[in-house]
Amino acid sequence: MNQKNLQKGRGAQQNVPNRFLRHVYEMREDFMEFCRIEGENPDSNKTEYIPVFPKTIVNKVDSPDVGMMYSMNPYQGCEHGCVYCYARNAHEYWGYSAGLDFERKILVKKQAPALLEAKLKSKSWKAETIVLSGNTDCYQPAEKKFEITRKCLEIFLKYRHPVGIITKNALILRDLDLLSELTQHQLVGVNISVTSLSEKTRRVLEPRTASIQKRLKTIKMLSENKIPVNAMLAPMIPGINSHELLKLSKAVADHGALSFGFTVVRLNGAIGQIFTDWIRKALPDRAEKVLHLIQECHGGSINDSRFGxxxxxxxxxxxxxxxxxxxxxxxxFKDKKFPALRKDLHRQFKDGQMRLF
Structure with a gap:
């Protein structure tokens, strides 16, 4: 892997134009050369946390092939920097780029726990599993600082409401106490993403994520505490990690996962440009082969928008x-089964304590 020209600690290597904006910001080569001569840094590459104030936090998922009905995102943007991430396109709705902005401008929803509580107390709300997060990782590095996900789990426990979690960060183990309590009531299921068994592949594909060994240990620790774990072996990228599927599934099973899911990579929207630019810099020797293999999976295109x-x-x-x-x-996984979460407890706890009458 030739990583000499890659931005350290980032997946995307550029800020692609936002399709909703008229003007395009471009860093010209003559400006960068000027900065080099002057000894200045044209781009600090630092992460910025930006507070935002949404009016609601629980989202209805209309896509029929996503596998969830409702999701909530304490953060928008994700510092993990996974170059293939489908959520990148959502950053354009906030006025940012799906490229480096997605990894460096993290939008923080501090009032998410209060918004969640209001939703769960609503008379019209009937319990359905809400997934943390459908769009970006709820245990990304920002969670160490803001602890919004932990506060949301406290709300789910208070109202005995089912919650799903999707993450690739070992930080989830910080909240083992809450997860254990939720598990006692059959209210939580965890999805741990494991994309490769190779640290070399992981570092270039998902630069700021937990190591593979940490993720496998996380699966093991959660499983030992009776918390059900599904492994997400996704996305499968032909020519990069798809050949590992059997070994990956055995590894997660050996560490206690009850099931696994996977997707075949698709490079929708701006991600096509981001991924193509990245792979030609990170893996130039196999870039064209990988891109052609992806096209073979989607009728000659690197993107596919057809449901199902x-x-x-x-x-x-x-x-x-x-x-x-x-x-x-x-x-x-022949004799393993991921349990269904309970939805019948919440009605008794709508006002924050169990109803006696």
Missing amino acids: VRNRGEGQVAKQIHDMAKLAKQRY
Whole structure:
């Protein structure tokens, strides 16, 4: 891997234009050369935390193939910097770029716990699993500073409401006390994302995420505490990590995962440009091969917007991935089952304490 020209600690290597904005900000080569001569840094590459004030926090998920009905995002943008992340496009709605802005301008919703509590107390609300987070990682580095996710878990526990969690950060173990209590009432399920068993691949693909060993240990510790874990082996990128699917599924099963899911990578919206630029800099020797393999999974395009097909892919390359997944489930998950979460407890706790009458 030739990482000499990569921005340290970042996935995207540029700020692609925002499709909703008329003007484009561009850093010209002559300006960067001037900065070099003057000994100045044209780009500090620092992360910025920006408070935002939404009126609601729980989102209805309309996409029929995502696998969740409701989600909430304490943060927008994600410092993990996964170059393939589908959530990057959402940053454009906030007026930022899906590229480096997504990793460096983190929008923080400090009133998320209060908004969540108001939602769960609403007379019209009927309990359905709410997923933290459908868009960005609720345990990204910002959570160490703001602890919004932990406060939301306290609300879920107070109102005995089911919650799902998706993360690739070992920081989730900080909240083992709350997760254990939620588990006692069958109210929580955790999805840990594990994309590769290779640290080299992980570092270049997901530069600010927890190491693979930390993620596997996280699965093990959660499982030992009876907290159900589903492993997300996603996305599968042909030519980069798809050949690891069998080994990945065995590793997560050995560490206690009860099930696994996967998707075939698709590079929707601005992510196509971001990924293409990244792979030609990070993996120049195999860039064109990988891009062609991705195209084979999506009818000749690197993107696919068709519900039911976009995350599964089609064609021979995608079929090979699905065949491996089928074999993995038969071999390593035959007698395992991820439990359903309870939705019947919440009604008794709508006012914050159990109703006696």
